[in-house]
Amino acid sequence: SSRPKSRGTLRLNATAYKSGVRSDDVKLALIDFKIFEGKGATDMDVLLEGVDFMFKLLNSTTMQKYGAVYREDHHPACKEFEFFSRKFGNVSLTKRLQTGITAVQGISNLRVADASVFPAVPNANINGPVMMLAEKAASDIFQTWIGAGTAGCIIARRLSEKFNVLLLEAGGEPVPASQVPYFVQHVGYDPGTNYFWPSVPQRFASQDTDGVIISHLGKMLGGSGSHNDMVHNRGSPKDYDNYAEVANDSSWRYENVLEHFKKYENFIGELFTGEHEGK
Numbered sequence: 001s002s003r004p005k006s007r008g009t010l011r012l013n014a015t016a017y018k019s020g021v022r023s024d025d026v027k028l029a030l031i032d033f034k035i036f037e038g039k040g041a042t043d044m045d046v047l048l049e050g051v052d053f054m055f056k057l058l059n060s061t062t063m064q065k066y067g068a069v070y071r072e073d074h075h076p077a078c079k080e081f082e083f084f085s086r087k088f089g090n091v092s093l094t095k096r097l098q099t100g101i102t103a104v105q106g107i108s109n110l111r112v113a114d115a116s117v118f119p120a121v122p123n124a125n126i127n128g129p130v131m132m133l134a135e136k137a138a139s140d141i142f143q144t145w146i147g148a149g150t151a152g153c154i155i156a157r158r159l160s161e162k163f164n165v166l167l168l169e170a171g172g173e174p175v176p177a178s179q180v181p182y183f184v185q186h187v188g189y190d191p192g193t194n195y196f197w198p199s200v201p202q203r204f205a206s207q208d209t210d211g212v213i214i215s216h217l218g219k220m221l222g223g224s225g226s227h228n229d230m231v232h233n234r235g236s237p238k239d240y241d242n243y244a245e246v247a248n249d250s251s252w253r254y255e256n257v258l259e260h261f262k263k264y265e266n267f268i269g270e271l272f273t274g275e276h277e278g279k
Contacts, residue, residue: 003121006040008033031197033213036204044204113137113151119246124235127228128261135260136251153222154264171219174226184229193220193227234261 201211
């Protein structure tokens with residue numbers, strides 16, 4: 001399988017808590033991605049295989065017909081190796097790799113509607129599956145208080161059809177630039193519209209920043225979905241069939257979650273037609 005095998009942890013910083021820290025979430029969180037550690041060591045091989053495939057594609061007759069080239073961008077730490085040899089790739093990926101969002105688990109009587117409930121990473125940009133998850137959760141919830149992140153906004157919208165809902169969000173309205181994919185790097189790293197969570201130093205990743213990876217989470221209506229580069233896909237049906245098997249819950253099968261995808265999808269234009277599209 002080409003799915004990432006690296007598994008990290010999110011723990012409470014007991015030392016900071018015992019010293020009196022109560023409201024500084026950044027100091028209280030110990031985020032450790034454990035990239036390329038343990039079983040995740042094989043993730044490097046998969047990434048390098050992807051690099052090899054990319055160069056084969058780049059050197060194909062079709063791509064060469066259009067003069068496709070890869071701009072050599074030597075990383076200082078890799079200068080002693082031949083450009084994108086296996087050793088070059090190993091060092092370069094170790095230096096540059098960044099990652100995204102962390103997950104939370106394990107509190108009784110708490111219902112969570114976000115990406116952390118998936119037992120494995122969906123084969124998709126996470127935004128679409130999370131919105132489907134929100135639609136599925138909304139169909140089962142009678143009353144709740146929720147934040148206004150990617151899933152929270154959808155759940156609140158559905159619940160407001162039958163209940164009065166209080167929606168609390170620390171951030172404000174998404175900035176206009178969030179609707180323009182070109183500005184995703186600016187919006188996604190603006191301290192005015194994001195929370196920033198540093199990880200503990202990683203042994204095999206982001207050595208340019210002393211191993212520290214910064215996770216950015218949207219602080220605005222829509223959460224991180226509001227600076228998602230307008231990317232949307234559902235992922236592989238097999239992902240959801242696997243979730244159903246793991247949870248022993250047939251409602252997670254793709255044929256059963258499809259209605260939740262369709263409920264929020266609203267494609268405007270002439271791209272394709274078929275029984276699987278949304279409204």
